[in-house]
Amino acid sequence: MRAPDWLTARPVAHRGLHDAARGMIENMPAAAAAAIAGNFAVECDIQLSADGEAMVHHDDTLDRLTDGSGALKAKTSAELRQVAFKDTAERMMTLGELCALIGGRVPLLIEVKSRFDGDRKLVARTAEVLASYHGPAAAMSFDPDQVTALRELMPSRPRGIVAERDYTAADWPEATPAQRRDMTHLRHAFRTQPHFVAWWVDDLPAAAPWIARNVFGCPLLTWTVRTPEQRAIAARHADQMIFENFSP
Numbered sequence: 315m316r317a318p319d320w321l322t323a324r325p326v327a328h329r330g331l332h333d334a335a336r337g338m339i340e341n342m343p344a345a346a347a348a349a350i351a352g353n354f355a356v357e358c359d360i361q362l363s364a365d366g367e368a369m370v371h372h373d374d375t376l377d378r379l380t381d382g383s384g385a386l387k388a389k390t391s392a393e394l395r396q397v398a399f400k401d402t403a404e405r406m407m408t409l410g411e412l413c414a415l416i417g418g419r420v421p422l423l424i425e426v427k428s429r430f431d432g433d434r435k436l437v438a439r440t441a442e443v444l445a446s447y448h449g450p451a452a453a454m455s456f457d458p459d460q461v462t463a464l465r466e467l468m469p470s471r472p473r474g475i476v477a478e479r480d481y482t483a484a485d486w487p488e489a490t491p492a493q494r495r496d497m498t499h500l501r502h503a504f505r506t507q508p509h510f511v512a513w514w515v516d517d518l519p520a521a522a523p524w525i526a527r528n529v530f531g532c533p534l535l536t537w538t539v540r541t542p543e544q545r546a547i548a549a550r551h552a553d554q555m556i557f558e559n560f561s562p
Contacts, residue, residue: 315469315470315472315509316531317452317474317509317510317532318450318472320355320421320450321421321423321450321472321510321533322535322553322554323355323421323554324353324355324420324421324554325355325555325557326354326355326356326357326421326423326554326556326557327345327348327349327352327354327355327356327357327556327557327558328340328357328537328556328557328558329341329345329357329358329359329372330342330344330346330347330348330349330356330358331348331349331351331561332345332348332558333345333348337401337402338402339379339400339401339402340372340379341358341359341379341407342399342402342404342406343404343407343412344402344404346358346415347415350415350420352561353420354420355420355421355422355423356412356416356420356421356422357423357425357556358370358409358412358423358424358425359371359424359425359427360409360424360425360436360440361373361374361386361387361436362433362435362436362439363386363387363389363394364387364389365391365392366435367390367391367409368408368409368410368436368439368440369386369391369394369406369409370406370407370408370411370412371406373386374427376389376394376397379399380399380400380406381397381399381400382394382397395407395408409440410443413444413447413449413451416449417449418447418448418450419449420450421450421451421452422449422451422452423452423453423454424451424452424453424454425454425455425476426440426454426455426457426460426464427455428456428457428460428488429488430457430459430486430489430490430493431488434463434467436460437453437464437468438463440453440468441468444468444471452471452473452474453471453472453474454473454474454475454476454508454510454512455476456475456476456477456497457489458475458493458496458497458502458505458506459493461473461474461475461502461508462505465506472510473507473508473509473510474509474511474512474535475500475502475506475508476512476537477497477500477511477512477513477514477522477523478513478514478517479498479517479520479522480498481494481497481498482494500522500523500525503526503530508526508532510532510533510534510535511523511527511534511535512534512535512536512537512556513534513535513536513537513552514536514537515537515539515552518536518547518548518552519550519551523551523552524551533554534551534553535552535553535555535556536548536551536552536555536556537555538556538557538558539555539556539557539558540557540558540560545562
């Protein structure tokens, strides 16, 4: 399976087309709706709730973005759906609710968050949700073990690896030294078999994504593009950008 053309056909709004000044917080319904209105693909993050639901949220904790506090994984989906984003009445979505909101109108790019503990429940729940979703959707993760799970549990959906050049213990404390080595230079690629790569824009150009793109034919997305300089790098070295803080 090769990555579909829709994956790189339009810019990807990072966590939706969010704008805190306009009351649209990242990953909330209004940010997704704004991306749809702009005809951009929607990127989102998902975390696992205490009762095994895929919740659309980036952080492990609630404190930065919502009126709640504490670890997301300690709360049920019902509890999380009652937590308001800061300075707004909107609530956290499940992945299923986001799919219903998008309704196949634009592509959906899902980042599976990981604690590098081998737990596949979040991928399993994602597979269940996407089994009944007929719109264009792909999933990706920094964690090669989660990408392997995507390959095994969602073989018909495009999958990708999110990556950068270096993985230090300070930046990646949950990953073991062996896991960090496996992530470096896409060493895992023959095991994970990604259909695409999403690489940090500030680490471009780099050998590993160049080889993936030009030798193995994997489309290259790049994140997170925020400045004109980064946009120029994306145009020169990648097939599409994952952007925020401006409208292309």
